[in-house]
Amino acid sequence: MKRIILSAIAFMAIGFANAQNGHFKVGAHAGAVVGDLQESYSANLGxxxxxxxxxxxxxxLGATTGFTAYVQKSYNYNTGPYPGYVHKNPNASFVPVAGTAQYSITDNLFLGADLGFAIFTGKKGTSDGGILYQPKFGYQTNKIELFAAYKGITNDGNIASLNIGFNYKF
Structure with missing residues (x-):
């Protein structure tokens, strides 16, 4: 599956080599975890x-990357053999490598989507990563974007979040 996604991204890059107009954007996002792992993780930041x-x-059309982390919840044990013990698993962090598309509905409103692979950057042996998908809806000007998105990363399980974000366009 990784080979198929990387081939698709390479194919898109070759196809876009003839395109003359483009822009670079950087930003940040934050959100609440939903779905299968919302009991274990509290937030998504990236x-x-x-x-x-x-x-x-x-x-x-284009390519996107970055860094995204799912913040683990802490558990306090006030009973049992270790009263006051706080258990906290490590955060789950990923580096996404994906294709991205954006369609402007009007001059200020857009729909977008990212599709690719999220490389797991945590402890080896716990995960390799998974398929990343992220539909978006947002507001844009010539220099900024504000958006809402649903981000999912799926492999054997699914970790997902509802996010809001901000991008600055160059």
């Missing part, structure tokens, strides 16, 4: 970077 090429006036 930074994003993307380059998009304008295919038409309203449609852009």
């Amino acid at each position: 930074i994003d970077a993307a380059y998009l090429w304008s295919i038409t006036d309203k449609f852009s």
